[in-house]
Amino acid sequence: MALDLGALALKYTGLAVSDHDSIVAINIFIALLCGCIVFGHLLEGNRWVNESTTALVLGLITGGVILICTKGVNSRILIFSEDIFFIYLLPPIIFNAGFQVKKKQFFRNFATIILFGAAGTLISFVIITFGAMGLFSKLDVGPLELGDYLAIGAIFSATDSVCTLQVLNQDEAPLLYSLVFGEGVVNDATSVVLFNAIQNIDINHFDVFVLLQFIGKFLYLFFTSTVLGVAAGLLSAYIIKKLCFARHSTDREVAIMILMAYLSYMLSMLLDLSGILTVFFCGIVMSHYTWHNVTESSRVTTKHTFATLSFIAEIFLFLYVGMDALDIDKWKLASSSPKKPIALSAVILGLVMVGRAAFVFPLSFLSNLSKKESHPKISFNQQVIIWWAGLMRGAVSIALAYNKFTTSGHTAVRVNAVMITSTIIVVLFSTMVFSAC
């Protein structure tokens, strides 16, 4: 049960973090993060860019410079790892999403959000999986099994709505914002749960019973994860209310809130639940109860601290993805026939668009049917925006693809390299193009 932080600090070369190269890498990375904030701000007037795309582009440029400096040997100062993503970067982003969400709008549209986020993602997953099974064989991608196709369905069902939310305004379009936002979080949770469920399923004995088991497990995860998050949030509220920290109160209150939120996420991971859902609902409960039990300065501090941590994690992520995109080994391996990843990416993008259209319009119709006269309905224009907003694929897709198709960020199999490079192309293209339009 010993987690050796000393060994955690070992590089894959066997040297410690305190060695010179790693310190150089950390310095470059932090300087780039600062650069992203500064450039992102300077380019703010331009509607084609935001911090995320700035970070992506800066990451790509840095990767290119390193590639030239190392004479084509290496493009990365940090190698993407889904552990880092799921343990350090995702929790602050999702927690902040829950903490800052406008709860009134969110719960008013709760049914629609769950419909889009859970049922919609499942529809999209089915369409992408079957589409990939039908079309990939014509591209001669390589030997993929049923499990791989199911994983591809889950990987490309995970949307990335961070960029859209930077364009949509919470005050001007509250209905749209809460729908896109809520769907994004539920969708992230659904696709991760789906992905994990697929990894554990016995594909050779697939029948109705297994399907029912699968659905049952899915609902169980959804329910227990939510309950755990709510419980952690309420416990933090109770502790802070009971203890009445006096001297140094703010530091202790903020520390308790940060630690309890992270604990809820890790506990959820420990129990094999969905950490994303848990920490999201923990954020909602904390902003609704705990936040009102703390001092005035704690309120200001928590609000901005969580936003800042989430902001840094997001830039870190996009910088990371941009830098990782130029990894020369995978491209060499994948590009024995250079057109293949591009053709594959185009097919995937098409499937993503069809898969999303296949649930946004029918489910909006259903949602409108069930609404009373007084409630605002989702107009066709809004449906198009919702469809468009969910086309971006981001870090969740990358993390899942790395989990499925690599071992610790490395692969030597051609078909895996093709899948990774295609995922990167889809993410770069969709983030750059869809977020700018």
Add this chain to the structure above:
Amino acid sequence: MALDLGALALKYTGLAVSDHDSIVAINIFIALLCGCIVFGHLLEGNRWVNESTTALVLGLITGGVILICTKGVNSRILIFSEDIFFIYLLPPIIFNAGFQVKKKQFFRNFATIILFGAAGTLISFVIITFGAMGLFSKLDVGPLELGDYLAIGAIFSATDSVCTLQVLNQDEAPLLYSLVFGEGVVNDATSVVLFNAIQNIDINHFDVFVLLQFIGKFLYLFFTSTVLGVAAGLLSAYIIKKLCFARHSTDREVAIMILMAYLSYMLSMLLDLSGILTVFFCGIVMSHYTWHNVTESSRVTTKHTFATLSFIAEIFLFLYVGMDALDIDKWKLASSSPKKPIALSAVILGLVMVGRAAFVFPLSFLSNLSKKESHPKISFNQQVIIWWAGLMRGAVSIALAYNKFTTSGHTAVRVNAVMITSTIIVVLFSTMVFSAC
């Protein structure tokens, strides 16, 4: 130049962080951190305890429980690593010290602080080194070389004034507080610089020229580290003033401040300077200039965020030290003659007390001599408190001892195990006893 975060996430067993055991370890650790805050608060009325001692005791208890659960095989869920200490835990603590210091008092007593922190630490270092050379041979510790004795001098010259500062009150005893506080930071920097200088020195060709070189290098490090920290602080003030972040301003301002401060520390490490001094002066400049350029909510947020991060890092550290203290392998190795580490610790504690007395009283006398009539002098009672306050040995000593006497937290040599266990005894004893009196 690739820092493989994937491999960073590898345990020493070769498994990834996402494996079950590591998640259990992280959960226990975060739960313990929460426990320390809650217990530390509940026991606040008691003058014998504070968060630090609570964390130490909780760490010891947890270590004991794990030792029993694993039937004496293991006591640690996290293995102490000086990389983690110097890269993640120390920077927020020292930066916050600089950020929150009362600058008026600090600069009024600047000469005395430097005298105590730099010259005093050197005197203490010389006395402990020569004392150890004279007394250790009588205890039959094992084969120690001149380099080892010099390292021991540096290791036990590093004070830990965190605990004292929790007892002293900045408003009631401003002179004492600023002296003890300032000396603590300068002392940390001096002993780390000393330790590194000793590691690089050629002991076999030691003469006056080498000594002069050593002193020259020491002054150079002191000066350049300070300049780097001041420059980083001023640059952050300039960036924030020039950019005038409008929307999301607080998040960006806070992010820039955190990132620039950390960058200054890592840059200092990269240039082989003293990161502690750099980040301390960066904190001072940021609180003096940058802090006045940001919005009101950023001021509240930064003040409390830095305090909270430092608070969490401190508890983490003491918990870590407490848990590591029961590492069964080292004790088995060291205790072939069980009295040895205890006798050795007693000798070291004696040397620490003598070494500190040897500079506090003479240097206070010098400082009083040079002061004009109008300035408050350091009374004898205050001198005793200053002497007492610096007797505690803490995480810096542990980190340096691990650096010198282990390889990635492990050792198989008996004399090294004896030195590590003695360091742990000195730290536990001095923290528990001296901070409580």
